[in-house]
Amino acid sequence: MEYFILLLKYAFFGFVQGITEPIPISSSGHMVFAEKILDIHIEGFSFEVFMNFASLLAVLVIYREDLVRLTTNGVNFAMTRERKFKSDFMFIIYLIIGTIPAAVIGILAEDFISKNLKNIKVVGVSLIITGIALWLIRNLRGRKYDQDLSIKDALIVGLAQAAALIPGISRSGATIVAAMGRGMKQETALRYSFLLYIPVSIGTMILSFSDLKDDPLLDQLLIPYLIAFLISFIASYISLKWLMGIMARGNLKYFAIYCFIVGPLVILFM
Template identity: 65%
Template sequence: MEKLYVLIKYLLLGAFQGFTEPIPISSSGHLQFAQHIFGITMENFTFELLVNSASLIAVLIIYRQDLIRLISNGWEYLTTKNEHAKTDFRFIIYLIVGTIPAGVLGILLDDWIKEHLSNIRTVAMSLIITGIALYLIRNLRGRKNDGDLTLKDALIVGFAQAVALIPGISRSGATIVAAMARGMKQETALRYSFLLYIPVSLGGMVLSISDLVNDPHLHDLFVPYVLAFFSSLVASYFSLKWFMNVMAKGNLIIFAVYCLIVGPLVLLFL
């Protein structure tokens, strides 16, 4: 019975994290809520590494055509200086620039954030902030396409991603809010946000490999880990597809209202 409980726990938590990862409500914050409410404690960082890796794979699958085009055209511009490929080459540069703030600040502040900000109250307050930000930009309809982005846009969205290091601040929410505030079309903001997720997530995976290798629970929890990985992968895929549809219809208000309801409730009852 205990083994069955462990399997169900990892299956549900993997699906829960996977579903909340792409949408602007903070997956890490909601995972913290779930663990607090149900009295569940995750033994180590391997679970987080695996489910985040699964979400990354889902993003790679959905944006595979964009990635293939960017890599192909980026290489073409580097080797031939073909002006037709210049837009995609610049987009790659802006992705690199946008990755730097979160990468640098994550390395410098990770321990401090875990020590001082990893608590339910911070997550709840951050959710309220996320909800307000989403509400403020809910009706924006920008005009900037991929080729219209600037270095300033990349830096601002990059620093917004760095703000999401604070527990409860949604990474996708922060970057999409910043991108739309900079005048990007919703489709462009969404694409830039999730392509920006790829290098950050890959970096986190590389830094966490030692945790996986040295995990004393790896042998005993191998099957639960696998279940969590695949449940997160499937949930992330369908959640992102749903979120893309919500963005296309201009219904960000859904997430703003959700965050503005859940944040205060958590402050009151948890």
């Protein structure tokens, strides 16, 4: 019975991680107060790495055609310099530039964030900030397509992604807000946001590999981790597809309202 409850616990956290990772309401924040509500603490860093990998796979599956196109055309431009391949090559460059702020700040501030910012009050305040940002851009309809991006766009969206290292600041929310604030169309903003997630996520996994390998809990919790992984992958896939539909209809204001409701409740009652 205890083992069954353990499986349910990890399945629940896999669902929470998966459903909240793509949408702009902060997966890290929801994991913090999900643990608080249930008075459960997930031990071991391996679980976080597993959940990150599950969401990454969902993004890779959904954007597989874009990734194949960008890779093929990027290589073709590097080899031939044909103009028709240049926009995809430059999009790759902008993804690399946009990755730099989160990578640098993440390495420098990881210990500070984990020791000082992973608490419930910070999550509540950060959710309110996320809600305000989403509300401000709710009616924006940009004009920039993939080929219209610039280095400045990439840096600003990259800095927004770095800000999402703070629990409660949604990564997808911050990057989508910054992208739309820079005049990107909804589809371009969403694509850039989630393709930008890929190198950061892969980098996190590479840097965390030694921690994962040496985690003493990994052997005894392998089955719970795998169950959580599968649920997180499915939930991430469904959630991202749902967000694509919402972005197409311009309904981000509902996520802002959600953050306005949940943020104060977390601050006042948790």
